[in-house]
Amino acid sequence: MEQLLQEQAAAESADSGEAGGAGGLLQVAGAQEARSDDRMTLLLRLRAQTKQQLLEYKSMIDANEEKTPEQIMQEKQIEAKIEDLENEIEEVKIALEMKNLTLASVLMDDMKHILKLNKLIMKSQQESWELEEKLLDVRKKRLQLKQASESKLLEIQTEKNKQKEDLDNVENSDKIKTMQQNLQKEIQITTVIQHVFQNLILGSKTNWAEDSALKETVLQLEKNLTMI
Amino acid sequence: MSVLKPLDKLPALNTATGLLVGTEDALLQQLADSMLKEDCASELRVHLAKSLPLPSNVNRPRIDLIVFVINLHSKYSLQHVQESLRHVDASFFLGRVCFLSTGAGQEHHCSIHRNTVLKLAHTYRSPLLFCDLEVEDFRATMAQRLVRMLLVCAGHVPGVSALSLLSLLRSSETPPPEEL
Numbered sequence: 001m002e003q004l005l006q007e008q009a010a011a012e013s014a015d016s017g018e019a020g021g022a023g024g025l026l027q028v029a030g031a032q033e034a035r036s037d038d039r040m041t042l043l044l045r046l047r048a049q050t051k052q053q054l055l056e057y058k059s060m061i062d063a064n065e066e067k068t069p070e071q072i073m074q075e076k077q078i079e080a081k082i083e084d085l086e087n088e089i090e091e092v093k094i095a096l097e098m099k100n101l102t103l104a105s106v107l108m109d110d111m112k113h114i115l116k117l118n119k120l121i122m123k124s125q126q127e128s129w130e131l132e133e134k135l136l137d138v139r140k141k142r143l144q145l146k147q148a149s150e151s152k153l154l155e156i157q158t159e160k161n162k163q164k165e166d167l168d169n170v171e172n173s174d175k176i177k178t179m180q181q182n183l184q185k186e187i188q189i190t191t192v193i194q195h196v197f198q199n200l201i202l203g204s205k206t207n208w209a210e211d212s213a214l215k216e217t218v219l220q221l222e223k224n225l226t227m228i
Numbered sequence: 229m230s231v232l233k234p235l236d237k238l239p240a241l242n243t244a245t246g247l248l249v250g251t252e253d254a255l256l257q258q259l260a261d262s263m264l265k266e267d268c269a270s271e272l273r274v275h276l277a278k279s280l281p282l283p284s285n286v287n288r289p290r291i292d293l294i295v296f297v298i299n300l301h302s303k304y305s306l307q308h309v310q311e312s313l314r315h316v317d318a319s320f321f322l323g324r325v326c327f328l329s330t331g332a333g334q335e336h337h338c339s340i341h342r343n344t345v346l347k348l349a350h351t352y353r354s355p356l357l358f359c360d361l362e363v364e365d366f367r368a369t370m371a372q373r374l375v376r377m378l379l380v381c382a383g384h385v386p387g388v389s390a391l392s393l394l395s396l397l398r399s400s401e402t403p404p405p406e407e408l
Contacts, residue, residue: 045269045384046241053239053383056390060235060319082353089395 187225194221232280233317234324237290244382245273245289246374249280249312250297251305255330255361259297262371263378270384272375280312292382293324295374297361298345300331300338306345313352323390324381325354328370330361355397 073081170176198221201208208214246263248256253276260274275288282288294316299305309327316325327349332342349356359370381390 042242048386049242049270049382049384052386052389056383057235059389059391086353086395086398089391093392093395 190225194223194225197221231315231317232282232291232294232320234292234320234322235290239292239382240289242269242384243271243273243289244292244378244384245275246293246295246378247275247277247291248295248297249277249309250299251278251302251308252297252299252330252361253278255299256297259361259367259371259374262367263375265368266372266375268375268379270379270382272378279308280315291324293326293374293378294320295326295328298327298329298340300329300340300342300345301334303339306340306348310348321352321354323354323392323394325352326374326377327352327354327356328361328374329356329358332358333360353394355394 198218201214201218206214208218248260250256256276260276263274264272266272273289275282275291296309296312297305298309327345329342329345331338345356357370357373360366361370377393379385380388380393383389
């Protein structure tokens with residue numbers, strides 16, 4: 001006589017499966033993500049279960065390897081032996097717990113030390129970050145100044161070029177040309193007049209070196225006008 | 229199979245199977261229902277049986293926990309349980325068997341003495357639980373406890389094995405001397 005009862009436990013996957021039916025792409029995407037998360041948790045749980053079950057089977061195998069005493073003992077003796085074994089188990093468990101506690105306390109010290117170091121690291125990192133920020137600001141300012149000076153120099157250069165251009169223009173203009181031509185003509189005329197006067201004085205065969213005023217005039221006529 | 233052996237089959241993924249053995253069908257059914265109502269992440273299966281041995285023609289998964297339900301009002305249930313105990317392999321008693329006695333509240337109806345059950349549990353080194361299965365609240369609490377035990381025995385609780393649970397549940401009181 002045996003009856004069987006079964007239930008699909010309220011696994012999270014069943015719930016999120018229904019959520020997919022609701023309208024909207026966003027909801028479906030969210031439900032899918034929830035389902036994959038549930039699958040992950042399920043897998044992790046199954047992994048832990050399998051590990052534990054494997055451990056149990058292994059310990060059973062190890063236990064079966066031990067030889068059971070063949071002799072038929074009195075019931076009292078059996079009871080006493082069983083109690084001894086139970087006490088052994090208890091003692092092993094207690095020893096394990098004590099070891100865990102001591103390990104935990106040692107761990108605690110290390111953890112505290114690690115926490116302190118982490119705080120120090122964070123502080124130093126913060127400081128170095130601030131210094132870097134300052135450096136960045138100074139560099140930015142330098143760059144700005146450079147750029148300003150560059151633009152100023154450019155301006156100066158353009159100004160100079162303009163001036164040169166203007167000068168060239170001025171030089172090349174027609175007015176200047178005509179003025180220069182006139183100047184040349186005047187110089188030539190004056191040179192001719194100079195020569196004429198020179199020849200007049202020389203032709204008169206007078207001794208011009210004696211008279212200071214005449215000497216001065218002759219010397220003045222020697223002046224080459226093109227050199228002025 | 230004439231003898232129930234633990235760990236003789238591979239476990240099903242995420243499934244824990246319990247077996248309730250007892251003569252009180254209604255109580256067993258109610259207890260099984262309460263157990264299945266419990267919210268847990270693993271799948272639970274509960275088999276009910278009046279007595280062992282179980283018929284071998286049915287393909288069933290491996291049993292993780294056996295709960296022997298003894299009704300203190302009837303000697304018949306105790307006899308049945310004692311007979312069924314012979315069909316359980318010794319290695320089951322390493323934490324996968326539990327005794328549950330019901331009906332201790334009504335003192336004048338009890339035909340089995342409390343000490344008898346205590347001695348039985350002590351002989352088999354298994355935990356003994358008392359619960360009045362007729363009251364719904366007690367039944368629900370007991371169902372919770374049984375479900376937790378079942379999960380531990382099935383290996384679903386990492387770090388706790390059936391044997392460690394057994395040593396935790398060991399009661400400090402020794403059975404009273406036989407003079408009483």
